[in-house]
Amino acid sequence: MSFLEKISVTQFRNFTADTFTFQSPAVGITGLNGVGKTNLLDAIYYLCYTKSYFQSRELNNAQRGTAGFRIEGRFGEEQIVCKWKEGKKTLEHDGALYEKVTEHIGKYTAVMIAPDDIELINEGSELRRKFIDGLLSQSDPFYLEQLLAYQKYLAQRNALLRQQGGQQQHIHSLLDVYDQQLAQHGAYLVQEREKLSAQIPALVQQYYAAVSGDAERVGLQYRRCAGPQQLFALLQGSRRRDIEYKRTLTGPHTEDWLFTIEDCPLKSYASQGQKKSFLVSLKLAHISWLQGLGKKPFLLLDDIFEKLDRRRLLHLFALLQQCSLSQVFMTHTSAEDLTQTVHPYYKDMQLVPLGS
Amino acid sequence: MPFATGFVIFAGKALRVFLYNMIFSSRLIEDAVDAFSRLPGIGRKTALRMVLHLLKEDKDSVSRFSDTISRMRSDICFCPQCNNISDNGPCGICSDPLRNRTIVCVVENIRDVISIESTRQFNGLYHVLGGLLSPLDGIGPDQLQLSNLIGRLDQGGIEEIIMALNPTIEGDTTVYYISRQLRDFPVRITGIARGVSFGGELEYTDELTLARSIAKRLPVETYVNTENKN
Ligand SMILES: [Zn+2]
Numbered sequence: 226m227s228f229l230e231k232i233s234v235t236q237f238r239n240f241t242a243d244t245f246t247f248q249s250p251a252v253g254i255t256g257l258n259g260v261g262k263t264n265l266l267d268a269i270y271y272l273c274y275t276k277s278y279f280q281s282r283e284l285n286n287a288q289r290g291t292a293g294f295r296i297e298g299r300f301g302e303e304q305i306v307c308k309w310k311e312g313k314k315t316l317e318h319d320g321a322l323y324e325k326v327t328e329h330i331g332k333y334t335a336v337m338i339a340p341d342d343i344e345l346i347n348e349g350s351e352l353r354r355k356f357i358d359g360l361l362s363q364s365d366p367f368y369l370e371q372l373l374a375y376q377k378y379l380a381q382r383n384a385l386l387r388q389q390g391g392q393q394q395h396i397h398s399l400l401d402v403y404d405q406q407l408a409q410h411g412a413y414l415v416q417e418r419e420k421l422s423a424q425i426p427a428l429v430q431q432y433y434a435a436v437s438g439d440a441e442r443v444g445l446q447y448r449r450c451a452g453p454q455q456l457f458a459l460l461q462g463s464r465r466r467d468i469e470y471k472r473t474l475t476g477p478h479t480e481d482w483l484f485t486i487e488d489c490p491l492k493s494y495a496s497q498g499q500k501k502s503f504l505v506s507l508k509l510a511h512i513s514w515l516q517g518l519g520k521k522p523f524l525l526l527d528d529i530f531e532k533l534d535r536r537r538l539l540h541l542f543a544l545l546q547q548c549s550l551s552q553v554f555m556t557h558t559s560a561e562d563l564t565q566t567v568h569p570y571y572k573d574m575q576l577v578p579l580g581s
Numbered sequence: 582m583p584f585a586t587g588f589v590i591f592a593g594k595a596l597r598v599f600l601y602n603m604i605f606s607s608r609l610i611e612d613a614v615d616a617f618s619r620l621p622g623i624g625r626k627t628a629l630r631m632v633l634h635l636l637k638e639d640k641d642s643v644s645r646f647s648d649t650i651s652r653m654r655s656d657i658c659f660c661p662q663c664n665n666i667s668d669n670g671p672c673g674i675c676s677d678p679l680r681n682r683t684i685v686c687v688v689e690n691i692r693d694v695i696s697i698e699s700t701r702q703f704n705g706l707y708h709v710l711g712g713l714l715s716p717l718d719g720i721g722p723d724q725l726q727l728s729n730l731i732g733r734l735d736q737g738g739i740e741e742i743i744m745a746l747n748p749t750i751e752g753d754t755t756v757y758y759i760s761r762q763l764r765d766f767p768v769r770i771t772g773i774a775r776g777v778s779f780g781g782e783l784e785y786t787d788e789l790t791l792a793r794s795i796a797k798r799l800p801v802e803t804y805v806n807t808e809n810k811n
Binding site: 367374377378380381382384385387388395396398399401402403405406 | 722757
């Protein structure tokens with residue numbers, strides 16, 4: 226697998242029509258705040274996963290005043306084109322349209338480390354589920370298919386609960402069907418989440434020690450809703466309350482992971498520095514997980530030079546030397562500081578100045 | 582170069598805006614164009630071509646044309662048995678004495694009846710549901726033609742029900758729902774085969790379809806035993 230040699234972005238965020246070529250496995254993107262350094266990283270992320278790391282409303286990804294965008298990338302001999310216009314997304318590989326997005330996911334992988342990641346610790350369970358689901362979808366297209374099916378059945382079940390018109394008996398028979406489908410697809414989700422949750426904590430702990438140089442115990446506990454075989458019973462048991470609240474209150478879509486430090490919740494017990502170390506360790510665990518699948522991810526480092534202290538930064542770069550990555554992209558406001566900091570690790574870094 | 586492709590994306594929109602603002606010198610023409618462009622797949626440009634064509638025809642033939650359409654709409658009725666379209670009473674399929682009345686194929690809509698009939702491989706009867714279960718689209722069990730399917734089974738004589746519904750979330754939900762509703766009837770419920778298409782090459786089949794085809798594999802006898810038995 227080769228690295229990203231060229232990217233063309235059209236009407237994506239602040240880019241009207243720009244093309245960038247890359248010759249090195251390490252690329253430093255520099256420029257003042259607001260010139261679009263993060264947007265360029267996100268365009269690369271978009272090519273890998275056909276979605277933005279930061280913005281899930283596609284219209285907000287289009288340049289202001291336009292109704293669509295296009296991102297085109299050349300990975301060695303392969304050409305990937307993502308287009309979004311008038312509410313429709315299309316994806317091309319070497320000029321041929323993919324029928325399903327799931328055919329593309331996992332082909333190119335990326336790991337982003339960005340200041341916003343702190344939300345993964347501080348915000349609700351949805352972000353943590355997305356993170357774990359992302360890991361599993363990248364390694365297993367069947368997981369992604371089960372997840373998408375689960376979400377569609379869930380939307381139908383919730384719509385039924387909201388309406389609750391018609392004959393009560395019909396509603397219950399239809400809810401039975403949805404419970405069965407959710408239990409069937411959900412069982413695989415729980416089973417795979419369980420397997421992953423057994424492996425990830427050791428990795429995170431190992432990286433945490435290396436990044437922070439500290440000896441605290443950190444962890445990641447899976448809070449599952451029920452065992453894979455108990456989902457149908459769980460939904461049946463929740464039926465009366467679901468009808469009362471007009472939505473599906475329990476199931477794999479409500480599960481969470483508790484991040485811990487010394488067995489206490491990380492969110493309230495860790496310092497800012499400890500949280501940053503934890504997040505970087507989580508991302509390194511992600512890279513290591515992808516490597517275990519035989520993949521060489523792209524690493525996208527957004528604004529970490531100003532957000533991480535020197536000690537952690539140098540530990541991180543030392544650890545990255547042992548990772549097998551396709552290419553590293555880093556943003557920094559100062560070309561000089563960037564070159565100085567990473568020179569010992571990436572001697573042939575290419576600088577891409579934006580906004581000049 | 583990227584700019585050129587970006588321009589192509591949005592040129593289509595500009596053209597549509599232009600057609601939408603087409604100015605006609607006649608209110609009558611404009612109304613007719615509006616009427617035609619309400620049809621699926623007909624844009625205003627095509628609608629205008631049709632209107633101008635009708636304008637060249639003589640008045641009688643245009644009246645016959647519009648009569649045919651309004652008679653179709655006002656006189657058409659639905660088969661009381663299978664909900665297929667019919668000219669009056671039971672449809673042509675239900676009233677055909679040569680059809681096998683022990684086997685009923687359940688489909689979503691009339692278009693599916695036409696597709697399956699075109700294959701000339703099925704000689705049983707149909708049952709048109711008129712939709713698939715999808716609460717998101719406001720379609721629940723009460724919106725489907727289910728009670729007369731149960732009525733048909735109550736009358737007896739039906740041995741097999743084939744569920745020929747789309748392999749989607751809504752299709753599968755409908756299949757499971759109906760089979761639960763029918764579980765007390767002594768009837769065999771089958772579904773159409775899905776997976777790798779015939780003539781398709783495994784190498785070019787996406788891995789999920791392939792995985793499903795392997796999980797739902799069939800005895801090889803069914804490969805050769807394909808003559809029409811119903
Ligand atoms: Zn009929």
